[in-house]
Amino acid sequence: xxxxxxxxxxxxxxxxxxxxxxxxxxxxxxxxxxxxxxxxxxxxxxxxxxxxxxxxxxxxxxxxxxxxxxxxxxxxxxxxxxxxxxxxxxxxxxxxxxxxxxxxxxxxxxxxxxxxxxxxxxxxxxxxxxxxxxxxxxxxxxxxxxxxxxxxxxxxxxxxxxxxxxxxxxxxxxxxxxxxxxxxxxxxxxxxxxxxxxxxxxxxxxxxxxxxxxxxxxxxxxxxxxxxxxxxxxxxxxxxxxxxxxxxxxxxxxxxxxxxxxxxxxxxxxxxxxxxxxxxxxxxxxxxxxxxxxxxxxxxxxxxxxxxxxxxxxxxxxxxxxxxxxxxxxxxxxxxxxxxxxxxxxxxxxxxxxxxxxxxxxxxxxxxxxxxxxxxxxxxxxxxxxxxxxxxxxxxxxxxxxxxxxxxxxxxxxxxxxxxxxxxxxxxxxxxxxxxxxxxxxxxxxxxxxxxxxxxxxxxxxxxxxxxxxxxxxxxxxxxxxxxxxxxxxxxxxxxxxxxx
Numbered sequence: 036x037x038x039x040x041x042x043x044x045x046x047x048x049x050x051x052x053x054x055x056x057x058x059x060x061x062x063x064x065x066x067x068x069x070x071x072x073x074x075x076x077x078x079x080x081x082x083x084x085x086x087x088x089x090x091x092x093x094x095x096x097x098x099x100x101x102x103x104x105x106x107x108x109x110x111x112x113x114x115x116x117x118x119x120x121x122x123x124x125x126x127x128x129x130x131x132x133x134x135x136x137x138x139x140x141x142x143x144x145x146x147x148x149x150x151x152x153x154x155x156x157x158x159x160x161x162x163x164x165x166x167x168x169x170x171x172x173x174x175x176x177x178x179x180x181x182x183x184x185x186x187x188x189x190x191x192x193x194x195x196x197x198x199x200x201x202x203x204x205x206x207x208x209x210x211x212x213x214x215x216x217x218x219x220x221x222x223x224x225x226x227x228x229x230x231x232x233x234x235x236x237x238x239x240x241x242x243x244x245x246x247x248x249x250x251x252x253x254x255x256x257x258x259x260x261x262x263x264x265x266x267x268x269x270x271x272x273x274x275x276x277x278x279x280x281x282x283x284x285x286x287x288x289x290x291x292x293x294x295x296x297x298x299x300x301x302x303x304x305x306x307x308x309x310x311x312x313x314x315x316x317x318x319x320x321x322x323x324x325x326x327x328x329x330x331x332x333x334x335x336x337x338x339x340x341x342x343x344x345x346x347x348x349x350x351x352x353x354x355x356x357x358x359x360x361x362x363x364x365x366x367x368x369x370x371x372x373x374x375x376x377x378x379x380x381x382x383x384x385x386x387x388x389x390x391x392x393x394x395x396x397x398x399x400x401x402x403x404x405x406x407x408x409x410x411x412x413x414x415x416x417x418x419x420x421x422x423x424x425x426x427x428x429x430x431x432x433x434x435x436x437x438x439x440x441x442x443x444x445x446x447x448x449x450x451x452x453x454x455x456x457x458x459x460x461x462x463x464x465x466x467x468x469x470x471x472x473x474x475x476x477x478x479x480x481x482x483x484x485x486x487x488x489x490x491x492x493x494x495x496x497x498x499x500x501x502x503x504x505x506x507x508x509x510x511x512x513x514x515x516x517x518x519x520x521x522x523x524x525x526x527x528x529x530x531x532x533x534x535x536x
Contacts, residue, residue, distance in 0.1 A: 042073045049074040093134040094142055097126055101139075105146055119143040162193035165335040167226035168275045169215070171206040171234070172282035176296045177435040179469075185296070188214035191281040192226070195328035196318050198281040199310045200289065201303045202296065204404040209384040211236040212256050212346045219260060220343070221307055224336025228263040230275050241269055252348070259344045261337055288313075295435055299385070348382045352389075362387060365403040372397060413468060417460035424452040439472040443484060458486055462493065470496060 037045075045063070048054045054062070060070040101122055108116035117125075123139040126132035132139075171186045186206045191198040199218055203210035211234070219225050233241055240248040247266050249257070257264055267274040289309055296302045314326035321328065352360040354376045359368040362380050370389055372378060379390040382402060389398045420427050427433055427444060436444075440459070446452050462471055474496055478488035 037069070037073065045070060045073045091134075091138065093132070094138050097130055097132060098142065098146075100126070100130065101142060102146055102150075105143070105150055109150070117143075162277070163227075164194045164332040165192075165227045165337075166194065166230075167192050167228070168230045168278035169211075170232055170275060170278045170282055171211075172286060174286050174290045176202075176290070176294050178296055182293070186210065187282070187285060187290070188218075189278055189282045189285055190215070190218050190226075190229075191278040192329065192332055193277040195332050196277075196325050197310075197314055197329040197332070198278075198285065200285045200306050202299055202306065203384060204299070204402075205384075206234065206236060207384075208236040208250055208252055209346055209348060209382065212252065212344070213384045215256070215260075216344055216346060217303070219339060222333065222336065224333060224339060225260045225262050227335065227337060228265065230265050230267065230278075232267050232275060233269060237264075238266065241266075252346075256344055256346075259340060261340070292434070346383060350380045350382070352378055352380050354378060360389065363403075364405070367398070367400045367403075370398055414460050414463040417456050417463055421453050421456035421460060424449050424456060427452065427456070437468055437472040439475050440468065443475050443479075458489070462489070466493060466497070 041063070045059055048059050048062070049056075056067055056071045056074060059065070059074060060067040063070065104117055104122060104125075119140040120136070122143055123132070123136045126139065168191050170189055172189060173184050173186055175182050176185050177183075186203050187200045188203060188206075188211065189198060189200045199221070201214040201217055203214060231237055233247070237250060237253040238247050239250055242248060245265065273279075289306060294302065314324070314329055316325050317323065318325055318328060350362065352362055354360055354370050354372045354374055356374040357368070358370050358372075358374070359366045360370055360378065360380065361367075362382065367387060367389070370378065372389075372391075377392070378397065379392065379394065381388040381390055385402050387400045387402050388396055389400075390396055416432055420430065420432075433441070433444075444452060444455060446455075459471065462474075466474075470493070474489050474492040475484050477492040477495070478484035481488065
């Protein structure tokens, strides 16, 4: 390409001096075709530079192999698919490839795009006020010396970015409806529309399109509170992306470190308080406080009904020959009814009642849930902490200990703390934490709970004194097993004894 000054001079010779193309070519020593192209050109807009296609003889030879591998990957789990590095390594080891790794990476990226591996693009939706989303999320908590998996029910409001959570032992219909009921009552209103996943607690069957067959209790609950519901397309969790993000946010911020939950009701009150404190944050896009936006939403919530919804489930059961019934896969023992008798079971999220046909209560039990749990080896843990006693109060396990054991370990003397941790490690081999706590409490009633007093208290707790019955045939039945009250002998000390002269 000629310089701009040369092109300008060609235009001058042609337009101002009227020279012919042949004369311009002869004068400037150019080919006549070059002189003509610039002399008669009328469009000098800059052209986009054409990208040169580099020849890739080495890569072109193995491209069919790479494409075959990537097509096969589409049938495999995502974590077992080829990375670009793995493709390069296989080409080198199996096919003697001599090209660069960068060349392979570029080829894999282009081929994945062509095969439909590109990232899916989502449209950012506008969410009106008082519209909510609901989902369950699993998390771990400490309860009665074990790590168990619980569920948090999260209700989120995409318009304001507000979110609230309640904890339950499962994600059945009773937990779902009871959690929504608590949140509605706490917020003082009901969302206009709620988006759900196709969870079994609400949906019996997924029909074509947006149609769903709802469980009878969920359908009744929805009518009672008057909200509209919509459900995600199967396999499209992104359609309720806000609540999924809120589930992750709550897990990272409200359940870290691992909480100790002995009473679900008290912990749920704590969760509501934490959620309201979280409203003081600034909205990620609207540059306003979440609380300000949520107050606007609260004004558009539906009114609560006059009567609260009773979240219970009724089923019939038969008492077996062991005096028990089976409900939800679990046995409940000690039913005061005849074998073969039909009874009515009334279950809420946390209580199972057994009723007669006349609805008289026969028995009541805490509801059993199949928790996934993980035992803590306290013997090894106390042994480990005894090597580094200063790390005790910074350990997440310290918060899981009963208060009695915490007070027992609350000392600034590192040597004494080490000795007590070693003692607990020895005792935890045969006794659980609750028994150790009782023993320390009893030993402390007479003073400082030293090792001897704790061991004696443990022996008394685990080996109670048993009365040996008298075996003599001549002992009256009223005296067999009799335990005298020895305190009466102490009263004799206060009686004056007269001595005769």
